[in-house]
Amino acid sequence: MPALELKTNVKLEDAKPFIQEFSKFSAELLGKPLAYIATSYTYNEHLAWEGTFEPAFLLSVASLDNITPETTEVYSKKLFEFLKEKLALPGNRGYIVFTDPGRSNIGYQSTTFESIFGKK
Template structure:
């Protein structure tokens, strides 16, 4: 049940194609079936980061089971590489939050 929420002021020429590719790459990176992946992409007209409005991002990744400090570093590097390749977003122009969701919360919310 990984969920990835991207906010960025970078230009996304084809948002639908980008979201589909982001979903596919996220499944590969997180090692989960794409059928379980949820991706949302929110264009932000104005975003500041480090005192400028140059292209930047905030990415929130939530998941069950596969979130831990060792894997988080790998996930962050691979997700940053994808954002750089697809949107020309430098990895020093954003933040990522990687959160582990509790099973109990998921079961209660059904």
């Protein structure tokens, strides 16, 4: 399941190629099949950081069974690098929030991941 939601004040003329690349990158980074990756990009011209509208972002990463203090350190480094390279987003103007909502809290195909894969 990973679900990644990026909100930024950096506008892309055509976001689809970025989203596809971000999806593939995220699947590899998180070690999950691309078939389960959901990503979104939202342009928000009103996103401010330090009271200014210079490039900034908020990224939410929800993923099952692989969010630990050790993995988030690695994920954070790689995601910040990716966002800097692809969108010129500086590391000091964004947050990444990692969550593992638990298998019983994610619905998929009319059931939950706990029903599909069992309890962890």
